[in-house]
Amino acid sequence: MSFSELLDKYINFIINVNDINVISYVTNFVFEDMENLPFVIKEEMNIYQETIDKLEKEYKKLVDEGEDTKSLVDKIRNDRFTNPFVLRKLESTFYISASKNLQEIRGGLIGFQRTHFIQEFLVYYTLLEAYLRDILRIILEIKPDILISKDDKNQVITVSEVVENRDRILDWIIEKRVYSWKSFLGYINYLTKKAGYKFQITKDVKQLLEEIEQIRHCIVHNGGRVSKDFIQVSRLTDIKEGDPLPLGKELTKQVYNFTRQLAFMVYIQTATKFFNKDFVKAKVDNYYIKLISEKLLLI
Known part of the structure; x- marks a missing residue:
């Protein structure tokens, strides 16, 4: 696994979320009134x-x-x-x-705008989820001993599974791990605990993470309506169960900014820990990667 592959994953993610953000701007402009x-x-x-x-x-x-x-x-x-x-x-x-x-x-x-906000949110969520899984694959391929856990005794692997996957047993184990976390917070906790990553998870950030997960659940599993679980984590106070999910510009903007920030933090720490990239020196010497400007580097 090369650094260029990591970089491509990050650049493709940024391009995709930016494309959706532009489409959102145009759509809102058209259907605002x-x-x-x-x-x-x-x-x-x-x-x-x-x-x-x-x-x-x-x-x-x-x-x-x-x-x-x-x-x-x-x-x-x-x-x-x-x-x-x-x-x-x-x-x-x-x-x-x-x-x-x-x-x-x-x-x-x-409701054109409401429908678009739902689509925009789901695309951001899906892109971030796929990006984080891609990065986790890169990390685990470089340092597979991260897979070793005290919880291994609870992991059951049958003989038939080993035989069926004998030619790619490590890849298969990695895939099981990649799809084992069920939330962004779970992903962050895993990298913090197993790979020594550092994230500033304040109370507000944790609440936003929980809110994002529940918004997705409401859209996918509850017909776009407010659920009891969403009410418990939401910062909103004037909602009740069964209401249409209050998606709008402000929330989708927060989700867009959050996805970019989390993607960048994961990218920077992966490049530093596993590819020995010195971002401080890169900023000073301007030798890092010409595809990434200093402005993007400092987001």
């Missing part, structure tokens, strides 16, 4: 909305009267003139009405 949409797009959206409102009322009437909705649903799905936007929005309505816990028929335009 629907009135700012170009006339052609706005007019088309209004037509779609009129269709959605009409069909939702018809569907809700059938539901309230206990009538069969299958014929209406089939008509909408089979109509070749039904726009995908209208179809997907109505499909959400149909599914919600079929749930005992989500009886509300949600009309109105799709």
Whole structure:
């Protein structure tokens, strides 16, 4: 494993999160106020909305009267003139009405900004998760004795697993370790304990870490709604269970900044500990890596 591979992992991560950040800026600029949409797009959206409102009322009437909705649903799905936007929005309505816990028929335009904030958050989370796993692979390949732990007695490896993976047994063990941590805080604790990394985990940082994990859980497992666990770790006080998850510019900006800061701290310490890079000397002599400017080096 070479230093250039470590550097590539870091650079690719930065490029990816920056691309998402730029897209977020543009998306928010477009959808901040629907009135700012170009006339052609706005007019088309209004037509779609009129269709959605009409069909939702018809569907809700059938539901309230206990009538069969299958014929209406089939008509909408089979109509070749039904726009995908209208179809997907109505499909959400149909599914919600079929749930005992989500009886509300949600009309109105799709929440473009809210949906984008959810997508932006999940991409940041996924990119950071993948990056940290890549770095952990690099660390464990260079220094596999980190794998040795007093908890090994609780790790069961069967003979069949050894036989099936005999040609790459170390790689297989590394992969098991890489996917063993379940949170960013768990990853940080592992590197601190096993590799001597140093992170400044203040009370606020710990709370943000816990909040990020619970936000992801709410999006992926709770339909984007506030859960009891999220309320327990959230800094917000005016939320209740079942509310739409309060994602917005401020929170996604914090997540973006956090992912970059954690990625950089892990990168710097990995380069220093395992590749003998002297960042102080690099700053003075300007010999480090020309792809990384002094400004980026000091983030």
